Amino acid sequence: MPDEELLRILPIKTGAILTADSVRDAIQKLYSTGRFQDIQVDGVADGAGVKLKFITTLTYFVGQVAVDGVPEPPSKGQLGTATKLQLGTPFVQNDLKQAVQNVQDRLRANGLYQATISSKTDRDDNTEQIGIDLSVDPGHRAHFDKVVITGDPKVSVDSLVGATGWQRGFSLFGLPAIGRGLLGWRTQTQARLDSGIEKVLSRLQKGDRLLSKVTLEKLDYDQASNTVTPTLRVDSGPRVLVHTSGTKVSKGRLKQLIPIYQERSVDRTLLNEGKRNLLEYFQSQGYFDADVDFELLPEQDNRQVINFQIERNDRSKLVNLEISGNRYFDTPTLRERMYVRPASFLRFRNGRYSVRLLNKDIDSIEELYRSNGFRDVQVLSSVEEDFGGKSGDLGVRLQVNEGPQWFVSKLELEGANDEDKEQILSTLLSNEGQPYSELNVATDRDAILNYYYNRGYLDAIFDWSQTSADIPTRVNLKFTVRPGRQQFVRGVLVGGLETTNRTLVDNRISLVPGDPVSQARIGDSQRRLYDLGIFAKVQTAVQNPDGEEESKFILYQIDEARRYSLNVGVGAELARIGGGSSTSFDSPAGATGFSPRVSLGVSRLNFLGLGHTIGVQGRVSSLQQRALISYLAPQFLGDDKFNFSINASYDQSQDVRTYSSRRLEGSIQLQQRISRSDSLQYRITFRRASIDPNSLRIDPGLVPLLAQPDRVLVGSTTFIRDRRDDPADSHSGSYSTADVGFAKGLIASEANFTRVAFRNSTYYRIGKSKDLVFARTLNFGYIQRVSGGRDIPLPERFFAGGSNSHRAFPDNQAGPRDLKTGFPLGGSAQLFNSLELRFPLIGDNLGGVIFHDAGNVYSDIRSISFRFRQHDLSDFNYMVQSAGFGIRYRTPIGPLRLDFSLSPNSPRFFGFKGSREDLINGLGQQVNQRINVFQFHFSLGQAF
Secondary structure (H helix, E strand, O other), X not given: OOHHHHHHHXXXXXXXXXXHHHHHHHHHHHHHOOOEEEEEEEEEEEOOEEEEEEEEEEOOEEEEEEEEOOOOOOOHHHHHHHOOOOOOOEOOHHHHHHHHHHHHHHHHHOOOOOOEEEEEEEEEOOOOXXXXXXXXXXXXXXXEOOOEEEEEOOOOHXXXXXXXOOEOOEOOOOOOOEOOOOOOEOEOOHHHHHHHHHHHHHHHHXXXXXXXXXXXXXXXXXXXXXEEEEEEEEEXXXXXXXXXXXXXXXXXXXXXXXXXXXXXXXXXXXXXXXXXXXXXXXXXXXXOOOEEXXXXXXXXXXXXXXXXXXXXXXXXXXXXXXXXXXXXXXXXXXXXXXXXXXXXXXXXXXXXXXXHHHHHHHHHXXXXXXXXXXXXXXXXXXXXXXXXXXXXXEEEEEEEEOOOOOEEEEEEEEOOOHHHHHHHHOOOOOXXXXXXXXXXXXXXXXXXXXXXXXXXXXXXXXXXXXXXXXXXXXXXEEEEEEOOOOOEEEEEEEEOOOOOOHHHHHOXXXXXXXXXXXXXXXXXXXXXXXXXXXXXXXXXXXXXXXXXXXXXXXXXXXXXXXOEEEEEEEEEEEEEEOOOOOOOOOOOOOEEEEEEEEEEEEEEEEEOOOOXXXXXXXXXXXXXXXXXXXXXXXXXXXXXXXXXXXXEEEEEEOOOOOOOEEEEEEEEXXXXXXXXXXXXXXXXXXXXXXXXXXXXXXXXXXXXXXOOOEEEEEEEEEEEEEOOOOOOOOOOEEXXXXXXXXXXXXXXXXXXXXXXXXXXXXXXXXXXXXXXXXXXXXXXXXXXXXXXXXXXXXXXXXXXXXXXOEOOOOOOOOOOEOOOOOXXXXXXXXXXXXXXXXXXXXXXXXXXXXXXXXXXXXOOHHHOOOOOOOOOXXXXXXXXXXXXXXXXXXXXXXXXXXXXXXXXXXXXXXXXXOOHHHHHXXXXXXXXEEXXXXXXXXXXXXXO
């Protein structure tokens, strides 16, 4: 301990009278710090006084625990957990013996029976931290050699052995495994052992034997051959047959609703749960008076029969839901918290109602009122059959008896000093004049304790009491806080670093010696370390947590993630896509095609120990071959508001039917986070794009203007403001981006231009239920050629159209076209506006969209027009309109989207019929063509 702190806590002072009580008290004080295992006191006469000597044995605390030398499985993390040595807690020698035994058990469970473990400890007397290193010589992993099946399996033993998956080989069409016995047996791991037993159980239960049991009786290990022989006891049990009477229910639905299939057990608790699930299922179909019961018949002929008696009765419809008596909360506020819904077109054809759901809604409404001071609230319900005189219709009425609202008359905060009291009171919900509820008191309790926890008072205690005030419906509150002693940071100890630069970690830990111990700052530093993306685990702890000392060491134990990661992907695209024969001029507006693709990527984390990441990603398809090398430096220069990246890519693509291009690009980008919603990107890009002349499908006279190699250096800035509630499926908020760039032509290229792009999207909930969402987006962009420069080359132009811009077009088919061949040429300006009304369709997962898309790609900014009609077959500077309907199906990664679009004014144009030679020689034939008025698009995620 620091000398000044040690002398401060000792009750014995130089010059004081020495007594046995003072010595005993001193020993107790030292013990209470938790830093000493043993304390002895020796006294030596020194003239007229006594010189005291305290002889101590230090307590050491668990620091880094490393287990090395084990091929996975098990992982380092699993072995570290198996030691059961908790970071920062006192270390006892017997704990090390138990830790070694625990690791040995985990290794044997994974087939490493020959493993030997040596332990080494590293004690630091300055910090009393002890590092523990367990070095493992794993030996060879044991193999399975056979499987012994006992009990009463009632199926062939060979099929059960094959089901385990412990024997190498594979099965085709249910035939015995090919190569079994010749390819040998697999190695033993815990996961493989558990999985094999589970597979045997699944194999048995395919025949309705839900009561089957498979247990591992023993696992014999033969040291000489290094093999294991599992003995499985199999009890097939009776066949469980679930029947329904009164109403037929499919077997698939029964397996979904009756939990005996998931729990693989049959008891009355599970059957009662199945009964409730069946009842709710029929009530959701409109059979609100359905009745379900079950009968468990005696076992006979090795069969256990369960019969569910189902009476659906007449189908009803919940047509009215009425709430009255509510004054403090309006009806829409209450209804948005309710699960019971009246019937609506398509989504809830019969409404959503059951007695359980109604009771749950009543509890929800009452809890809302209680949290706002209505202690005596009551919500009464009544159900009216044949509502409005129509047979089968139901009406539900809820009568809210709010009762008086209780308020806080007086709040007394005891135990806090004046400075703390002022800050605490400003954050409380239960201040004078505010509604009184126990929920608010619980929230205030957490706020007060967090206030003290974050200022070093780790032992703070909160208590409260209430008394009636002189005024009715008023209470007096008394909050009592006992902060305890304040604790400070003695130092920060970091362990586990192998390749990571220590400065990288230190710069992200905000605590320094002398600061109060703050749980919030400890957690914030942990988050910043995780945000680097290079650590698999970051543990935090306070050393000697129970010791009564003023200063504490803060511990960060870090496990570095694997430095290399590999990703592989396989996909395909089926749509109106580019590509095709380079000699054909058919279908300039796109033709249905199939494009498979494969992607492969390798990443190297924590490059040079700096927290940076290098990645190589490649993608190959019939339309595109792409390679990308990236370098990412997150939290650039230790500031988590900045990310720095360098990217280089090569791309050869045919996604625009007009041409095939090769693009070589390199960029440097600095991203700055301004606030939670706002960020800026600063970017410098060098790009060289060239067009394969054999792929061009345009008038040869345009080639010198549009198809020259493009070499530009672009400086650009992008502003992003994202205030959406859910980026994958937004219901409220807004999203805006603005990008401005200037391109300077390099190396004989005269394409100098400025480029501006802007997007704004907004999302609004409408209606009382707030299930309807109105979404709109505006996209605008233009490229301005610098005076004296040549025309904007094809690779720099705007190409748009498709599922994410304008659904009247196939991909990249909007805008100007070559007047001879009809293939798109792109443009120097674009303007698109989309409107969507999103609404629930059927149930909670299937929704619908009505949309309107308008806009186009224009030849230049002066040509932007809002007119509806196309003047002639050479006019493309008008606003194409489309309206349509879409379906959205909710998934965990975003909605699946299918859109159908109808465009009354889709572009007409001249196409070309003939060969490339015919085009060059002025031969061939021009034919009238048109973008199909009907388009469909299938993708993942909302359109915007």
